[in-house]
Amino acid sequence: MAQLSTRAGELSERLAQNVQAVCRHYLPAGRREGRYWMVGDVAGAPGRSLYVRLFETERGRIGNWVDAATGEHGDLVDLIRLNQRHGRLSETIDEAEKFLSLPPSAEVDSCQRANPPPARVGSPTAARRLFAASKPLHGTLAASYLAARGITRISELAALRFHPRCYYRPNEDDLPGTPGSFPALIAAVTDCDGVQTGTHRTWLDPSGSTKAAVTSPRRAMGNILGQAIRFGPAQDILIAGEGIETVLSLREAVPAIPMIAATSSAHLAAIQFPTTLRRLYVARDRDKAGDGAFAVLSDRAQAAGMELVSLIPELGDFNDDLRQHGASALSARVIVQLHEADRGRFIES
Template sequence: MEKPAAEIAHRLASHAEAVCRRYLSQGRREGRYWLVGDIRNTPGRSLYVRLAVSPDGRGAAGKWTDAATGQHGDLLDIIAQAGGHDHLRDALDEARRFLSMPMPEPSDDAPRHRREKAATGTPEAARRLFDASRPIAGSVVETYLRKRGLTTLRGYDALRFHPHCYYRPSRDDAAGTRTAWPAMIAAVTDGDGTLTGVHRTWLDPATRGKAPIATPRRAMGNLLGHGVRFGIAGEIMAVGEGIETMGSLHSIMPAMPMIAGLSSAHLAAILFPAVLRRLYVARDDDPAGDAAMATLAERALVSGIEVVPLSSMLGDFNEDLRLLGDAALRAAVRARLAESDADRYLASAG
């Protein structure tokens, strides 16, 4: 059986660019490498991380070398340095959190009286939260979505409402911040429809907007490669980051399957269905969005999938819908769709 450190290092290597963007944020991608100054995330080009296996098969993804010092290692070393972790156990736990992996079970001689409770952040905890939620009809979630211009809520089976969802205040929250708010609970599922995590958006019923807390959006569970889905995967699909962004596109193309990846790093890692042949990408106009688009395009090319970018007219597609209207959004998107897809999907929206 593979040792935990080796297994986690292997998983990190499969998502090397996402690791670098999180923990070596002062660097940048160039070809098959991520370049940065050193393992302490100093700007520069001395340290290079291989993002993919070399063409000759000899260079492994996730391995790094600092040309100035001769140091080398894997992505676990980078995570340990970034978190100031002196013990391997702590670095492994940090890596598990990044990968949305469950934490290890207590040893057999550890106390068992709390083992029946799902560990915070695990897929099991996510499933329990989703099961404890209820349909959005008549709730503050429905009100929130309608305020965002999403008035046709067919196909929103992935979204539910929880009246008192626990919120753990962070150091950026004010003293006395409430620890329970109404929340929109979005199911994160894999290609088979299995729930692997949830995304929470805490809401303020007084304003019908997001709750006045430091981080009103948080996710839990196993997210990498998965997302919040509108419809069942098919040959033609659309992907993007936010739930509201993809909900806006869903409102004008309700028959096209869509996935909200929830962040640029997770969007770049979306797993492609075997039947997929054309992928529309609702890209955010920022460096992270550009990077996600580039990674998706590179991965899709290898799989023989055509990638077509969709760019919003304003800040994002939800702004387009709310401020410019349904007709303007439909016209702008039609200009980017293949003719057969425009006839098939936009026509069905009325």
């Protein structure tokens, strides 16, 4: 058994050297997004719950993966074992050795040659520099984009900025001739102490009315796992949601409550709680990914002795509610879902 474990460790290192090839082979329905390979689950279903690290960072090694919906995690040997439904480690070792003996894929090889990873591209330092190079939100195309989605309370949003020509790396699903830059809404991703660890980008159409017509209009860089885009300092009460627009829509309705945007359902499930937090409201999207994130958060909140409360939209998400019914109707819907003590504390009479 010890020999098998040693061999598995050696294979894990070799598989990590070919991490993109492993992902393309065993998780072909996924796709690369920034420094991760994103897919629905360990079986390879489409989606974004499971992410595999493609680059070494301070937070983890190449090839390490986490499924935010289930809490499963491991290295690439574990991934192959679960993907292939092996009952014995020896089966997985045979499978990994077989994979590593295959000739390199021309598609993967050419992709890796075309995109050699510079040592610090996508690092927290690069993320902070992009945010610093961006401009305040007022009077920009990003403000116009938010206004088109019914979001007008853009004062005191220190976490959001605008970049007029933000670099965009097209992927294999983008149309030929896709531009290499677009205007972008830029958001600072910070930890519970307010230290910036990453940056989130939403590329915009030059009209300012919608997102850019690309396959991945939203991407993050830096260390974002467990961190969030923050609107107001949180102590004991906090509202958390997936997307920036969802959370800003709630801010139109109940602006006094501190809020965070986790950027995706997978990251929502993994958010770090402030140690002082006693009640967490979760703005849920009406989809399977939102249900999965809430289930994981429920387990984590219970273990931390913290109360978890759902905020449910009438339509698909709270931005849909805002655009369809307006801020006053949305406020009325949200207020009745708040704890009575929080209504008295945060809602003006």
